[in-house]
Amino acid sequence: MTTLPETTDRKLGLVIDLDTCVGCHACVVACKGWNTEAYGAPLSDQDPYGAEPSGTFLNRVHSYEVQPEDGAAQLVHFPKSCLHCEDAPCVTVCPTGASYKRAEDGIVLVDESACIGCGLCAWACPYGAREMDAAEGVMKKCTLCVDRIYNENLPEQDRVPACVRTCPAGARHFGDLGDPESDVSRLVAARGGMDLMPEQGTRPVNKYLPPRPRDKLDQMEQSAPRLDPVIEEPGGFLGWLDRALEKL
């Protein structure tokens, strides 16, 4: 078993806006591209041009339909990657110490040189956020682009995770969720940011902003704004037109 740090100096993580995510998968592929070239072993693909292509991805977008009792069904796009939990069961379950949570920023990582590929951590993670790389036999997971966010070889504005940098709709935000004054913490407060599966007791750092209520036009009362006709006034439309032009 591996120990978690008692506290971390910062709680770096993502805030993902489900009201804004269009489900375009840009984050999925930017992540694949960066992390294939960067941290540790490449994210491999098996049978990439065959019948059952299967590759390692650290971030995937799932889509769920919601059918309200009244009204039209809705579609919610739900990107999912490691949530960098404060009580990360994937760390405590690790028999070799390969899985660990960084004391300075709370990022959960796998030290690939110590990973024996036993898969216990993936089993322990309630979110299914870890993937075993079939080619390398080591566990892969979101690194929060630890090799980008402090990288002095990158311009300062690029020191964010690849998924955040690339997101066209701006649905992904990165920052310190341990600092109540940070932009991400304010966003979470303003928009009612939520934990994923809080009942698991993992205390995830990443937060999700829920979709805003939809289809308000369908719920409006009969007293909702309507247009008052002018064509029933004397002279019909042309009569109105003449009077309106006089006022211009």
Next chain:
Amino acid sequence: MTRHQPELDTSPQVSDEVRKTTCYMCACRCGIDVHMKEGKVAYIEGNRDHPVNRGVLCAKGSAGIMQHNAPSRLRAPLKRVGPRGSGEFQEIGWDEALEIATGWLAPIRKEAPEKLAFFTGRDQSQSFTSFWAQNFGTPNYAAHGGFCSVNMAAAGIYTIGGAFWEFGQPDWERTKLFMIFGVAEDHDSNPIKMGLGRLKERGVPVIGVNPIRTGYNAIADDWIGITPGTDGLFILSLVHELLRAGRIDLDYLSRYTNAPVLVNGDTSSSEHGLLLRDEHGKSLVIDRTTGRPTPFDQPGVRPDLHATYRHAGVTHRPVLHLLAERYLDPQYAPEAVAEKCGIKADKIRRIAAELARVAFEEEITLDREWTDFRGETHSTMTGRPVSFHAMRGISAHSNGFQTCRALHMLQILLGSVEVPGGFRFKPPYPKPVHAHPTPHCHSRPDCPLDGPHLGFPRGPEDLALKEDGSPARIDKAFTWENPMSAHGLMHMVISNAHAGDPYKIDTLFMYMANMSWNSSMNTRGVMEMLTDTDENGGYVIPRIIYSDAYSSEMVAYADLVLPDTTYLERHDCISLLDRPISEADAAADAIRWPVVEPERPGHHGVRGFQSVLCDLGARLGLPGFVNEDGTATYEDYADYITNHQRKPGIGPLAGWRTGKAGLTHGRGAPNAAQLKTYIENGGFFVSHIPENAAYMKPWNMAYQDWAVGLGLFEAPQPYIFDLYAEPLRRFQLAAEGHGARQPPDHLRDRIKTSLDPLPIWYPPLEDNATDTGEYPVHALTQRPMAMYHSWGTQNAWLRQIHGANPLYLPTRIWEKHGFAEGDWARVTSPHGEITVPVAHMAALNENTVWTWNAIGKRKGAWALARDAPEATKGFLLNHLIHELLPERGDGLRWSNSDPVTGQAAWFDLRVKLEKSSPPGEARPGFAPVTSPVGTGPEHLAWKVGE
């Protein structure tokens, strides 16, 4: 175990070098940073400085590395050795390939240039390829717009002098209500997502109108799950409501549109319904000050929207009268349209009220002084902050042209075009219809064509007809069947060439167009036409030359394949002469350049198609491609981009030209270092519009002067919007019997109905030709955001996201037929039948089924294994759609397209479906083609650096 935290290098070197070029994973044309390690492509991300994407990049763009490495890349020119369609080829060298092509093309040019049909598909170099075709002399040239979005483009040009996407954009920063119609999830990919993100950030409501609630519609605050093909009716009902309530922008209408322009009311005149004009051709309005007919643009004129003009016993009324009379008719009342549109009447009313409320009660005023074309100076700019976007979903119907016109009419009535918070043009737009060319089609042996192929007809005199009245073009563009086919009809070329109607051709030359698969309607039929033989045993279409970078389905049908490079290996220009990347606040253009050399070890290699055309042009001695001494004018496409001048001082790229005193932009002589300078500046050029010129562009003299300065046009060309489209009326007049050029009798009624100068709605033509009781279900396709039809489906990363495409069924149909997960359905249209896997989707119009476009692949194509899911479960709806409507028993061929523009009416498709036992593989199946490149590797772990 005690806590152990290993040392970690958090500042690894990212790459050796960043090379900035332009993406080509779709038609969006974002700027990309290509990170290189050891001379290889290591990582691709968005270019933060680029005007299109400002750093972001979509899934396709980030997966470009897998497109560049794709095993399906062609490696050498191919000469067909097996029967057409087999995929059996022999690799040959470039000299041999070009000699073959020259040997085929030279006699055609000498004797009958029209026997070459040159269609360039998803070409982004149309100003170049059309220049080549024009100098070859064939009238038969176009790109793919005819089956894409010509309705949108043409309706926009004819109404407001521009349309959506490349022509303009919503004012994302200022709009307060946004309505999006029928977007196919890609056009224009990243800017729309970025814009929606900005709206969400500001809490601006989004209304999505689409039968399918995916993508942008999934995040819309309100969803209108409209019945396909009824958008126009819905829009006209909104117009009805606004007129009824007098919620229209009278000041805007009187100043900037032809609402006050007088229409000839003399029913006995051959000019009935045309606009009244003075002796200089200026359209006339009644001046509210003098009460007299006055040219619309006369300084000081106050155009009257109300007054009529009585002359010689005839009353001539302004456009607004005709418009109000039409749309106030009860047939457009919300109650009257609700059932057809599948939208409750009350909801239509609320939307109209909301549009009016935001437009008129949340008005924006910018303190920017500007002077209009009548010489009047305004101290502010008034904005009506409602904006719209639309694309193929409303365009790809047989009523699409008029539907798109209706949408522009709605925008105009609200006063929300080219104002703060509304819809804004991108340079070189706005550009009125009269500033565009007309079509040209007169070909003579051994001569260039008499002018540009494509254009915007003003009336019957501009049709592409021969002296005997028969079509001049193989695709029958610009004929009475579809007079305003401004993008040509690529989807009719093979069918017409096969039928020898209007004439036979010799060589079909195509680029980037997967015609034997996802880019054709009636796909099986097209394959048969491509392989059909005549009584002598020769192919009915004698020769086919095809250029593609990848082993697409169409490759197998070519006699000669000219392999193109990938987008990272080539020069390109995204030109202001073509389909530019400008933004509403700036003109912009860009380049691609070989960030890696096109190496295909062990093979003869590949060449950029445009460079090959330069070479072929020189070999054929085409004007513009050979010097007086017979040598080639352009060594390659890069040379053309740098040195070609369309007119003195104007070339493909506007940035860093040579002026009298050093470098200049816009107008200037060629600069030998231009491409190098583009590369140093991130691959693009931007020229910002001054603040006082950034809105009201069609009427704003500061903008007009700025545009002339940059070389976008030669003289200021202010104009007013055409609510009433006079060119359409000229075709109606012909159909009524006026004028020398007369339509055939069987088309008169259709022209009278469909070429109405005011927007109309009529049911999709397929509904009239089909028993809608027997085929009650609408069937649509959408392009996924993470895949771009035949450009991307073999991409190793993207196919893990979209490797299969079930047919999505709404709850009502799912339950009615008792479908369960894993089931298959037999889907039948009047034209064909497919058997495909199905899936349930609740967020869907209850009478509509749909699937992702072009996921299905033919066995043997794209270097995929033959048992790849794309080939076993993937399918195309194309098999259900015909290029012609079902027979009516009148002995005539009625094309399945818009009667105004010829746009392929993909989305008119009607089907019925039933449960089927799983057939093992999707039907219809086709014999595998032999892959000219083998199949891809079994494992992939792409890491360039160590």
